[in-house]
Amino acid sequence: MLSEFRGGSKRACSRLMSVVENEPDAATAILDELYPLMGRAFRIGITGPPGAGKSTLVEKLGRECRNRGRTVGIVAVDPTSPFSGGALLGDRVRMPSLFTDPGVFIRSMATRGGVGGLAARTKEVCDVLDAFGRDCIIIETVGVGQVELDIAGAAHSTVVVLVPESGDGIQTMKAGLMEIGDLFCVNKSDRDGADRLVMEIETMVEMKARTNGWVPPVVKTVATTGLGVSALLDRLDAHKTHLEASGAMIERKRESTRSEIVELTEEWLRRDVWRRPDVTDRLADLVQQVLDGDTTPYRAAEAILKDVLAAS
Numbered sequence: 001m002l003s004e005f006r007g008g009s010k011r012a013c014s015r016l017m018s019v020v021e022n023e024p025d026a027a028t029a030i031l032d033e034l035y036p037l038m039g040r041a042f043r044i045g046i047t048g049p050p051g052a053g054k055s056t057l058v059e060k061l062g063r064e065c066r067n068r069g070r071t072v073g074i075v076a077v078d079p080t081s082p083f084s085g086g087a088l089l090g091d092r093v094r095m096p097s098l099f100t101d102p103g104v105f106i107r108s109m110a111t112r113g114g115v116g117g118l119a120a121r122t123k124e125v126c127d128v129l130d131a132f133g134r135d136c137i138i139i140e141t142v143g144v145g146q147v148e149l150d151i152a153g154a155a156h157s158t159v160v161v162l163v164p165e166s167g168d169g170i171q172t173m174k175a176g177l178m179e180i181g182d183l184f185c186v187n188k189s190d191r192d193g194a195d196r197l198v199m200e201i202e203t204m205v206e207m208k209a210r211t212n213g214w215v216p217p218v219v220k221t222v223a224t225t226g227l228g229v230s231a232l233l234d235r236l237d238a239h240k241t242h243l244e245a246s247g248a249m250i251e252r253k254r255e256s257t258r259s260e261i262v263e264l265t266e267e268w269l270r271r272d273v274w275r276r277p278d279v280t281d282r283l284a285d286l287v288q289q290v291l292d293g294d295t296t297p298y299r300a301a302e303a304i305l306k307d308v309l310a311a312s
């Protein structure tokens with residue numbers, strides 16, 4: 001499977017993604033094998049309220065990347081879908097011009113009831129696409145609640161898509177959505193109120209003038225016709241250049257590597273500790289001691305931790 005993957009087989013890519021999503025132990029072995037191939041792709045997050053035109057925009061952006069000779073991976077995270085694993089009918093309908101292009105790989109993921117709009121293994125699925133050699137990876141997700149932070153963590157550049165009919169403009173938007181935008185896209189700008197929304201966003205990003213020297217640009221688009229999409233990709237390229245030139249890219253890499261190691265260590269510690277019979281026996285014993293009034297849960301946890309660290 002890995003050699004087919006290396007040979008560019010989309011089928012193998014899709015299979016490996018399923019393993020990465022569903023089989024934690026096998027996933028580790030695969031990702032470990034693929035790691036040297038990762039790190040080339042530019043990851044773009046597209047988020048915004050439901051129905052803002054994100055999928056339509058992603059298709060046009062994907063096409064624009066293709067026009068510029070870049071290969072594309074698309075990860076569509078669907079919070080409502082109970083399905084996972086490959087091509088949903090929805091994407092065929094939403095992204096028809098991309099579906100048959102060998103330079104495009106589209107993957108749909110369900111969120112599985114996670115808090116954010118990002119599925120649990122989105123980052124790993126993007127890692128597989130990265131190793132597959134895609135130049136750009138575009139991640140679409142609905143921006144509701146906690147998701148903002150998740151997508152900002154998974155992408156190099158986050159585009160927040162808003163529409164004129166967002167009610168009383170950005171005041172009504174969740175503050176979190178405004179925080180994470182490296183770029184803002186006023187989509188459906190064929191409708192009334194687009195210019196006003198652009199001005200509102202510009203005022204807002206100026207007030208929050210970023211410490212990192214990047215002022216998020218605001219781009220008007222009409223995703224249905226593709227108007228403004230080329231300008232959007234130009235701004236994304238500029239952001240990438242900025243990240244590289246300012247050292248932010250390498251800093252980000254250091255930080256995400258660090259948190260990845262920490263998270264894996266915690267996950268595996270948790271898994272391994274409760275697999276050990278000596279630890280579970282000790283736990284049962286300590287529970288009884290707490291009930292008997294001989295110790296407290298705090299002392300008990302401390303004791304278990306001591307045992308575990310001493311034994312390893």
Ligand SMILES: Nc1nc2c(ncn2[C@@H]2O[C@H](COP(=O)(O)OP(=O)(O)OP(=O)(O)O)[C@@H](O)[C@H]2O)c(=O)[nH]1
Nearest residue numbers: 050051052053054055056187188189221222223224
């Ligand atoms: N007038 C107008 N309609 C648009 C534009 N972009 C998208 N739409 C329409 O808006 C509707 C929603 O578009 P989608 O691309 O599915 O929006 P989405 O943000 O992906 O929606 P969810 O994934 O369900 O949150 C569709 O009917 C699109 O045709 C635009 O620029 N102008």
Ligand SMILES: [Mg+2]
Nearest residue numbers: 054055056140
């Ligand atoms: Mg969509």
